[in-house]
């Protein structure tokens with residue numbers, strides 16, 4: 001029971017994966033994802049050195065989703081490179097994702113130089129959209145900086161690279177970002193990261209400690225924004241740049257809609273946080289039932305084929 005997919009020459013036994021940041025910081029968590037019905041996993045975004053992250057409580061759920069201000073807690077790049085080497089040795093035919101970023105531009109190049117020099121064989125995701133490092137803007141909301149970074153990265157980086165984007169809300173921003181991305185040999189874009197800096201209140205108080213309660217919103221409430229970003233970039237990007245759809249996936253119908261909008265792989269965050277790794281099997285079953293009912297044999301029978309009203 002699986003719906004296979006691919007990004008370039010990388011084949012995945014199932015089109016579902018975790019959203020970076022959820023259940024993927026420690027090796028034991030990655031092992032649970034590796035053993036689940038997900039077709040692959042992506043690590044928590046790694047920085048050169050390990051980070052504690054923001055004070056707890058920093059992740060909470062609410063009626064329609066989740067809010068987090070984790071602050072980029074991770075075990076540091078060497079930990080993930082070693083873990084990935086071990087997972088790859090155990091499953092030579094499986095492809096994994098490594099997410100990375102850094103807080104200063106020069107360090108972004110440094111961490112990617114280290115990844116380039118490593119034996120990692122999967123896809124690398126440059127996170128340009130972390131909303132929770134206090135005092136640091138989301139890189140991808142600065143078009144000039146994004147262009148400068150990608151230009152320099154691709155002057156030395158030869159592994160397969162994708163970028164994690166924040167949500168955009170204006171056609172002119174979709175246009176500007178797509179023009180930048182189309183200029184580079186990207187393997188994919190991952191749309192979207194959490195909707196930055198929402199505020200969840202319980203009675204009279206915020207529900208997370210960092211940043212006076214402000215944090216990235218995920219889950220059911222962001223699906224429509226996620227679908228719009230997936231489809232806007234599907235419409236604008238060169239077909240060689242694949243799209244990973246992340247955001248608001250609660251059931252098989254949501255997976256179907258992400259693919260209909262153009263996604264080749266679908267990331268699951270809040271639902272994974274709430275339900276655990278079993279969610280991948282149930283989401284797959286639900287997707288398969290929808291495909292069967294509609295007579296679709298594979299993803300390519302409906303990927304990107306969203307119908308407009310003429």
Ligand SMILES: O=C(O)c1[nH]c(=O)[nH]c(=O)c1I
Pocket residue numbers: 021045068069070071072073127129130131132133193194216
């Ligand atoms: O606070 C985080 O660690 C975090 N939280 C998010 O919602 N997205 C991100 O990319 C990151 I790096």
